[in-house]
Amino acid sequence: xxxxxxxxxxxxxxxxxxxxxxxxxxxxxxxxxxxxxxxxxxxxxxxxxxxxxxxxxxxxxxxxxxxxxxxxxxxxxxxxxxxxxxxxxxxxxxxxxxxxxxxxxxxxxxxxxxxxxxxxxxxxxxxxxxxxxxxxxxxxxxxxxxxxxxxxxxxxxxxxxxxxxxxxxxxxxxxxxxxxxxxxxxxxxxxxxxxxxxxxxxxxxxxxxxxxxxxxxxxxxxxxxxxxxxxxxxxxxxxxxxxxxxxxxxxxxxxxxxxxxxxxxxxxxxxxxxxxxxxxxxxxxxxxxxxxxxxxxxxxxxxxxxxxxxxxxxxxxxxxxxxxxxxxxxxxxxxxxxxxxxxxxxxxxxxxxxx
Amino acid sequence: xxxxxxxxxxxxxxxxxxxxxxxxxxxxxxxxxxxxxxxxxxxxxxxxxxxxxxxxxxxxxxxxxxxxxxxxxxxxxxxxxxxxxxxxxxxxxxxxxxxxxxxxxxxxxxxxxxxxxxxxxxxxxxxxxxxxxxxxxxxxxxxxxxxxxxxxxxxxxxxxxxxxxxxxxxxxxxxxxxxxxxxxxxxxxxxxxxxxxxxxxxxxxxxxxxxxxxxxxxxxxxxxxxxxxxxxxxxxxxxxxxxxxxxxxxxxxxxxxxxxxxxxxxxxxxxxxxxxxxxxxxx
Numbered sequence: 001x002x003x004x005x006x007x008x009x010x011x012x013x014x015x016x017x018x019x020x021x022x023x024x025x026x027x028x029x030x031x032x033x034x035x036x037x038x039x040x041x042x043x044x045x046x047x048x049x050x051x052x053x054x055x056x057x058x059x060x061x062x063x064x065x066x067x068x069x070x071x072x073x074x075x076x077x078x079x080x081x082x083x084x085x086x087x088x089x090x091x092x093x094x095x096x097x098x099x100x101x102x103x104x105x106x107x108x109x110x111x112x113x114x115x116x117x118x119x120x121x122x123x124x125x126x127x128x129x130x131x132x133x134x135x136x137x138x139x140x141x142x143x144x145x146x147x148x149x150x151x152x153x154x155x156x157x158x159x160x161x162x163x164x165x166x167x168x169x170x171x172x173x174x175x176x177x178x179x180x181x182x183x184x185x186x187x188x189x190x191x192x193x194x195x196x197x198x199x200x201x202x203x204x205x206x207x208x209x210x211x212x213x214x215x216x217x218x219x220x221x222x223x224x225x226x227x228x229x230x231x232x233x234x235x236x237x238x239x240x241x242x243x244x245x246x247x248x249x250x251x252x253x254x255x256x257x258x259x260x261x262x263x264x265x266x267x268x269x270x271x272x273x274x275x276x277x278x279x280x281x282x283x284x285x286x287x288x289x290x291x292x293x294x295x296x297x298x299x300x301x302x303x304x305x306x307x308x309x310x311x312x313x314x315x316x317x318x319x320x321x322x323x324x325x326x327x328x329x330x331x332x333x334x335x336x337x338x339x340x341x342x343x344x345x346x347x348x349x350x351x352x353x354x355x
Numbered sequence: 356x357x358x359x360x361x362x363x364x365x366x367x368x369x370x371x372x373x374x375x376x377x378x379x380x381x382x383x384x385x386x387x388x389x390x391x392x393x394x395x396x397x398x399x400x401x402x403x404x405x406x407x408x409x410x411x412x413x414x415x416x417x418x419x420x421x422x423x424x425x426x427x428x429x430x431x432x433x434x435x436x437x438x439x440x441x442x443x444x445x446x447x448x449x450x451x452x453x454x455x456x457x458x459x460x461x462x463x464x465x466x467x468x469x470x471x472x473x474x475x476x477x478x479x480x481x482x483x484x485x486x487x488x489x490x491x492x493x494x495x496x497x498x499x500x501x502x503x504x505x506x507x508x509x510x511x512x513x514x515x516x517x518x519x520x521x522x523x524x525x526x527x528x529x530x531x532x533x534x535x536x537x538x539x540x541x542x543x544x545x546x547x548x549x550x551x552x553x554x555x556x557x558x559x560x561x562x563x564x565x566x567x568x569x570x571x572x573x574x575x576x577x578x579x580x581x582x583x584x585x586x587x588x589x590x591x592x593x594x595x596x597x598x599x600x601x602x603x604x605x606x607x608x609x610x611x612x613x614x615x616x617x618x619x620x621x622x623x624x625x626x627x628x629x630x631x632x633x634x635x636x637x638x
Contacts, residue, residue, distance in 0.1 A: 089410060092410060092411045092412065092413070093410050093411075093412055094412055095412060095413055096411070096412030096413040096414055096596075096599070097412050097596070098596060099595070099596045099597070100595050100596070104377070108373060111369050111373070112366070112369055115365050115366070115369060116362070119358060119361065119362055119365075122358075123358065142369065142372075145369075145373065146372060146373075146376055149373070149376045149377065149380070150376070151413070151415075151591075151593060152593055153376075153377075153380035153383075153593070153629070153631070154589050154591070154592055154593055154629050154630050154631055155376065155379065155380060155383075155589075155629060156565055156588050156589055156627065156628075156629055157588065164368060164371075164372040167368055168365070168368055168369070171361065171364055171365055171368065172365075175358070175361040175365075198477075201477070202456050202479050203476075203477035203478060203479060204477070204478050204479055204480040204567045207477045207478055210477055211477065261471075261475075266472065
């Protein structure tokens, strides 16, 4: 199997390492012994694959290298954010001292130049760490480009700017296999869809955040993307879409379950809050169920976190004022134990059914 | 995705987005401006950069616009000098709000619940008419003078320091309204630019700009619907380098007691109702 991205190659390399360890154990326990020619064939095949991946993608070949890689990923993430901020403030420090033509020229050159530079870096950087830095700077330059043109020419703020920003971030994310840029693109898309949803009611787009229901269509759209578009070549991308989709659903529901007055629904605030509280429990429980069924750990974890948040928010509303604090926290602890028992039971049933 | 495809897609995206943004700006400034006003330091204030943004070398002027509120409360009266804008002008009544697209039907029978439902509607983008040194400003000046004269005519005990301070403050308020407050008022709103221009034809006195209005049920229990002029969409005007020398030294705080740096600045509004600074000179 040929891998098309570093993460895909790394996943295959990890599977090969696990296979070797398990094969060694089976041979030691006398369960399975490969014939010498079979062993040689498998080892040659795996060796060829690993060498190819190492050449093309500079993958981690052992656990130590993997740990170092994690540190490098964190460093490149922080470096990317800091470099983007640096570009932003560098321009801000000098732009007022330049004539308009120079301002526009620099903004255009920065946007085009950093994009082309990102592609050049990508061609020479099998690790992807430097590509991430370059891509983040390219995205920051494009955002700065459009935002500053708006400031230089006193252009009316528009939600339409979010669309090319989203397209550019997604282009870089898919071309360079970058999850950070995918998250940036998804955030721009969520903001754009939510703003458009808000304007259907006639409101000015900048106020879309004042009606949390505006985020629901964006949540559905983001959830459907990995279902409708095959993401097998982009490991981890589908999970990021699902996490942002669930956040776009759960956070507005959480807000509305406490502040019914900002809902579109024309009803008594208490009824709206009650309805969203029920919905919060239902959809977070549903996310856990669906995540477990479809093997989406990110959906299970996000659903679980919000189920607990919804539950504790209600506990706070009901009991914080009337209970002694020791009893309040004891109830929370007992609830956590109860949840553990429920999930243990569900897990046992699922394992039994699978068996 | 092939690298050549990525490069082409990225370059097209960057070029197209910039072309739309720059083309729109050029289109706005092409032809005869829809309004061209000669403003002063009373209507334009240097934008004070926020704390974390002190390194920003850009220079921006803020358009100081107001609304005429006849039933001005005491608090509003004394905040005149702080350049407050917005508010619920008398002309933004129920009929006007309906014409702007707001639903006012729930206010037919006024109740607290009806008020909440009405005010729950979010701001809409509308076209606002800015009037420079016109009837609205003259009325605002007249109201202030009436109020100050009335207060000063009341008997007071000589030596009462609180009363003397209050009388001094009243005179300062009148002085402020006469010579320092903005003369730029939002006097109308609509959704049809041609209809508004037909009504307000003087392009040196009236500018049509984009802004937002929001519902506000005035006078609880009276059943009278009204709205608030929430904001002007582009109220910050960039100062290009060629005019920086003129405007770099002007004060940012408009309520400082020191005299302001006097200047004249011509601001034009184009086809997309977006402004730009045409020229500026110290007086």
